[in-house]
Amino acid sequence: MPVVGNSATKLGVRDRDLDPDVEGNAIPAAGGVSVFSSIAGIGRRIPDRFPPGMVPARLHDAGRVVGATGPNSLRVFRLGDGKYEEGVIAARLKLVPDGVANPDHGTIQPDQLMPMDQFKQAITDTQPLWVDGENDE
Amino acid sequence: MIVKLIHRPESAFRFYLDDTLDRFEYHLQNGEFPDDDEREEERLELYEILTDQQRRQVWGLSADLYSLLDNEQPPREDVNLSADEVAEKLQLAYSMSDWTDLLCLLRSQPGTMQRSMVDFMRYRAWSELGFPDVALAFIKNAIRLDPTDSGFKQQALELLKIMKHWESLAALAGDYASQCPNDAGVLLAVGESYHDLAIHSQDKKFDQEAVRCIQHGLEIIAAAEVRKSQIDSAVVTLSFALLHLERAGEGVAVLDKWIERFAGHPEFHAARGMIHLTMNYELAIRDFEHAVTNGTQFVLPYIEYANSLLHGRQYDDAIRVAESGLRFARRNGDQAKLFHMMAIVCAMTSAPERAGVLMREAMRWNPTDQEISSNLKIVEGVGFEHLSMDARLKLPVMKTRTADDLLRQIAA
Numbered sequence: 067m068p069v070v071g072n073s074a075t076k077l078g079v080r081d082r083d084l085d086p087d088v089e090g091n092a093i094p095a096a097g098g099v100s101v102f103s104s105i106a107g108i109g110r111r112i113p114d115r116f117p118p119g120m121v122p123a124r125l126h127d128a129g130r131v132v133g134a135t136g137p138n139s140l141r142v143f144r145l146g147d148g149k150y151e152e153g154v155i156a157a158r159l160k161l162v163p164d165g166v167a168n169p170d171h172g173t174i175q176p177d178q179l180m181p182m183d184q185f186k187q188a189i190t191d192t193q194p195l196w197v198d199g200e201n202d203e
Numbered sequence: 204m205i206v207k208l209i210h211r212p213e214s215a216f217r218f219y220l221d222d223t224l225d226r227f228e229y230h231l232q233n234g235e236f237p238d239d240d241e242r243e244e245e246r247l248e249l250y251e252i253l254t255d256q257q258r259r260q261v262w263g264l265s266a267d268l269y270s271l272l273d274n275e276q277p278p279r280e281d282v283n284l285s286a287d288e289v290a291e292k293l294q295l296a297y298s299m300s301d302w303t304d305l306l307c308l309l310r311s312q313p314g315t316m317q318r319s320m321v322d323f324m325r326y327r328a329w330s331e332l333g334f335p336d337v338a339l340a341f342i343k344n345a346i347r348l349d350p351t352d353s354g355f356k357q358q359a360l361e362l363l364k365i366m367k368h369w370e371s372l373a374a375l376a377g378d379y380a381s382q383c384p385n386d387a388g389v390l391l392a393v394g395e396s397y398h399d400l401a402i403h404s405q406d407k408k409f410d411q412e413a414v415r416c417i418q419h420g421l422e423i424i425a426a427a428e429v430r431k432s433q434i435d436s437a438v439v440t441l442s443f444a445l446l447h448l449e450r451a452g453e454g455v456a457v458l459d460k461w462i463e464r465f466a467g468h469p470e471f472h473a474a475r476g477m478i479h480l481t482m483n484y485e486l487a488i489r490d491f492e493h494a495v496t497n498g499t500q501f502v503l504p505y506i507e508y509a510n511s512l513l514h515g516r517q518y519d520d521a522i523r524v525a526e527s528g529l530r531f532a533r534r535n536g537d538q539a540k541l542f543h544m545m546a547i548v549c550a551m552t553s554a555p556e557r558a559g560v561l562m563r564e565a566m567r568w569n570p571t572d573q574e575i576s577s578n579l580k581i582v583e584g585v586g587f588e589h590l591s592m593d594a595r596l597k598l599p600v601m602k603t604r605t606a607d608d609l610l611r612q613i614a615a
Contacts, residue, residue: 073243073244074243074244074247075243080244109279110279112262113255113258113259113261113262114255114258116247116250117219117222117246117247117250117258117261118223118226118261118262118265119222119223119226119236119239119246120243120246120247123235123236126266126269126274126276127274127276129276129277129279132266132276132277132278132279133262133263133264133265133266133269134265135223135226135227135230135236135265136236137236137237137238137239138235139238
């Protein structure tokens with residue numbers, strides 16, 4: 067299962083992931099937890115998001131993310147089997163792809179206005195839904 | 204007032220280049236990349252400062268450095284070019300000095316080029332882009348991949364000199380001197396490195412090694428493939444090393460011999476003139492005249508010869524020589540000296556406006572020079588009006604130099 071926490075390589079929400087409203091609530095269309103469409107999508111879009119030292123070197127060896135030099139303790143996790151398109155993915159959460167300009171990247175956002183703690187908890191609650199995705203395409 | 208330490212985009216890029224090199228260095232020593240993800244937020248913040256192009260360059264470098272581990276992977280690309288197409292584009296990028304494009308194309312080449320040559324070209328590109336430490340990683344790897352190539356070793360020595368990594372230069376020169384005792388090209392380059400070390404450290408022992416290596420290199424050169432320009436450079440260095448070892452007569456003799464073989468050679472005349480400049484000014488000027496006439500790339504002959512013409516009131520020739528020396532003047536002080544002489548010529552030949560412009564230009568290159576400052580006041584008409592221009596202007600003196608002063612000036 068993925069480790070829960072407030073950093074880029076843990077399952078969680080960092081302060082800079084999402085701009086709250088004036089009352090500190092999490093709102094849709096103001097950012098969210100960063101995700102990719104697939105491992106191939108990581109390979110295509112990774113320079114936009116992560117430096118080479120934060121992507122497992124194992125993915126270079128496999129020819130999937132050329133140039134990666136990060137710790138192999140990091141693992142690729144997948145949530146769900148459906149298409150990579152906008153929609154609800156878990157309770158209180160929806161996937162919003164960035165769109166044509168950045169087709170392999172998106173964010174998990176609150177599906178409606180909610181207190182920030184509730185959004186963070188909703189993300190944490192997805193922990194058992196994530197499965198090993200290392201061997202996916 | 205408040206102050207705050209804040210990263211600049213250039214320093215963030217620099218951080219990532221260094222970080223990428225460090226990660227591979229760590230892998231070479233420990234067999235795996237470092238696991239330091241406790242700093243990941245700090246890293247990400249810096250990464251966000253980079254431009255898209257810089258991010259691609261960081262990833263490209265990371266992919267290329269896998270060459271050090273013999274584990275390069277082909278890039279995933281939408282369009283795959285044929286070997287001929289890549290070769291054609293590489294040639295174009297090289298001729299246009301488009302180093303960033305060259306690096307991308309080298310990544311795309313389908314394995315038809317020798318790996319040592321690929322890393323040599325990466326060395327060249329990063330060197331031209333102004334990142335010698337990245338270039339060093341690739342030239343060292345090119346040498347690892349093809350230990351028989353003399354040229355790679357010579358480039359590595361030259362790069363360490365440019366980087367002023369004196370300890371590494373001394374160590375590498377020592378290694379090559381013992382590993383390649385019969386490679387004339389390497390020996391000449393090692394000798395030149397030793398001479399640079401001697402001037403930098405003021406340790407004449409290095410020049411003893413320089414003389415030994417270059418003399419042996421020149422002895423065995425007939426059987427080797429060495430560029431003529433490298434031989435020329437080594438002969439000049441040998442003469443300077445002998446001068447530094449207080450064997451100026453031997454230095455002149457070496458140059459006499461080579462001038463006999465290549466009459467009028469500008470760099471040999473320049474070098475002999477410079478050695479003469481420590482002993483006999485007139486002989487020096489005679490050599491400098493030959494050197495300048497034949498287009499030497501040393502600036503000192505232009506300065507000294509122009510000055511002697513100025514003192515001899517040969518104003519047209521003086522300004523022509525000084526002007527032609529400008530393109531070889533790398534140091535600000537040398538630019539100032541040449542503009543100063545051109546200004547004096549104009550002042551003495553009734554061209555006061557141009558004299559003022561040139562004198563101010565000289566001042567701009569060397570604002571602390573008292574002689575130029577004093578002459579600028581005269582040219583601008585401040586004081587001394589009762590005297591003629593000849594009597595008022597101070598001309599640079601014609602004098603011999605000590606060997607140490609001269610060698611420091613040449614090395615600068």
